[in-house]
Amino acid sequence: MEQTLKNTRIAWIDICRAIAITLVIIGHSLGPYWPGNFGNFIFAVHLPIFFVLSGYLYKAKSFLYRVRTGIKTLIIPYIATVMIEIAIACFVKVFPNNKFLFSRIGSIKGILLAAVYGS
Structure with missing residues (x-):
């Protein structure tokens, strides 16, 4: 039996x-x-369009669910x-003297400090 999904x-x-x-795209390109x-x-x-739409579509979720999904979708990619x-x-x-990577990379200490501050 085939189940059809309602377009929500x-x-x-x-x-x-x-x-x-x-x-x-226009704003960042031009x-x-x-x-x-x-x-x-x-x-x-x-x-603001994105903020208003996000608020309109917001559904309350449990705190534990938000923490788990936040770790999975934000913290792990950030650490990686x-x-x-x-x-x-x-x-x-x-x-x-690498030709592929330029000297924009700072010190490891600077990278770790920036990571802690989230910059």
Whole structure:
């Protein structure tokens, strides 16, 4: 027996998200080249659209569920990114005249301090 899923998407929300995504792309692509009121309008509108839609679609979840999903979707990728950055910094220290990696990599201490502060 085949089970059909009811389409639970709300069309006007998808349209608003598409408009907001388009504004993000325009704002970040043409922002430096299009200063003035139009650029200011794009930057003043695109992020609040996402906040309003997120608030509209918010469903209360238990604290333990939020902690578990937060660790899985935020903390673990953050730690993995810091570890990759430290590995790149070690590689740059061992091979200082590398043609592929530039000298934007700071010290390992600086990377760890930035990771603790979340910058």
